[in-house]
Amino acid sequence: MTAAAAPHRDPATPAVIELRRASFGYGERPVLVDADLVVHPGEIVAVVGPNGSGKSTLMKGLLGLNERIAGEVTLFGVPGHELHDRARIGYVPQRHTLSASVRATAEEIVSTGRLPRLGWLGRLRATDRQVVARSLEVVGLADRAATEVSTLSGGQQRRVLIARALAGQPEVLVMDEPTAGVDAASQHVLADVLERLVDRGVTMLIVTHELGALERLLTRIVVVDGGRIRFDGTPSAYAAARDRVHHDHDSHHHDDELHGDGGGVPHGPLDAMRDRRTR
Numbered sequence: 001m002t003a004a005a006a007p008h009r010d011p012a013t014p015a016v017i018e019l020r021r022a023s024f025g026y027g028e029r030p031v032l033v034d035a036d037l038v039v040h041p042g043e044i045v046a047v048v049g050p051n052g053s054g055k056s057t058l059m060k061g062l063l064g065l066n067e068r069i070a071g072e073v074t075l076f077g078v079p080g081h082e083l084h085d086r087a088r089i090g091y092v093p094q095r096h097t098l099s100a101s102v103r104a105t106a107e108e109i110v111s112t113g114r115l116p117r118l119g120w121l122g123r124l125r126a127t128d129r130q131v132v133a134r135s136l137e138v139v140g141l142a143d144r145a146a147t148e149v150s151t152l153s154g155g156q157q158r159r160v161l162i163a164r165a166l167a168g169q170p171e172v173l174v175m176d177e178p179t180a181g182v183d184a185a186s187q188h189v190l191a192d193v194l195e196r197l198v199d200r201g202v203t204m205l206i207v208t209h210e211l212g213a214l215e216r217l218l219t220r221i222v223v224v225d226g227g228r229i230r231f232d233g234t235p236s237a238y239a240a241a242r243d244r245v246h247h248d249h250d251s252h253h254h255d256d257e258l259h260g261d262g263g264g265v266p267h268g269p270l271d272a273m274r275d276r277r278t279r
């Protein structure tokens, strides 16, 4: 299986995400430093690295959800803090399941993702309901619209959260571990969901511990380690440089929380490549 081809790029179209020597942290403390990263329209970029290396800090930083200590963030060609149309970005935060205390149907949760696009009356119109229904359809949960989310499986809940992000009709999806804590079968379902989004031209930046199921979709892989971007290249360049960019295969604590034994999924982003090579 080969990685996805890099999309054709119109030089006149600005990058979706552009970081120049950006440092992000919490309070005064820098966590992710000196990051240069450019994501063009149509790219599917995986961000990998050990636990605590700064991946989530990178995601939150580019979304303006933590402190920018230095450098520049440009989104769709404008400084990040000046981007008023936030609905252009869909964010799936790092949270593997919805709390059991959330008493809402899948449709209600997904409808909240429509809020940034509502008209001045602030009410869901017929077109909004159609978008919500379509978002549930894309993630394969049309038949669960009326189901309480707390009764859905972990993988299905992740898909509800992705559908919620899709309901805002974003041009880019920033996802923090969409496959964390879900079993191998659900990971493949999620990869199929993401593939449908690729076909629709959605740009994606995905933090993941399980490169396996997503690998065929990726145009680039970024390795974060020790608070810095250590590698940024194509999947084949990553495979070739794997000794240089190798990092610890921390078993992922989120998987442990859900499965105890980690659920039998590969833990390191390099695992899938190594498996294939030895087959």
Ligand SMILES: Nc1ncnc2c1ncn2[C@@H]1O[C@H](COP(=O)(O)OP(=O)(O)OP(=O)(O)O)[C@@H](O)[C@H]1O
Pocket: 026, 031, 049, 050, 051, 052, 053, 054, 055, 056, 057, 058, 094
């Ligand atoms: N809200 C916060 N306030 C203070 N420090 C934080 C906060 N969130 C994360 N950190 C610290 O920043 C560092 C990097 O954390 P981050 O969550 O970015 O890593 P990560 O690579 O996403 O890890 P994981 O794979 O475990 O999710 C850690 O030392 C963490 O303790």
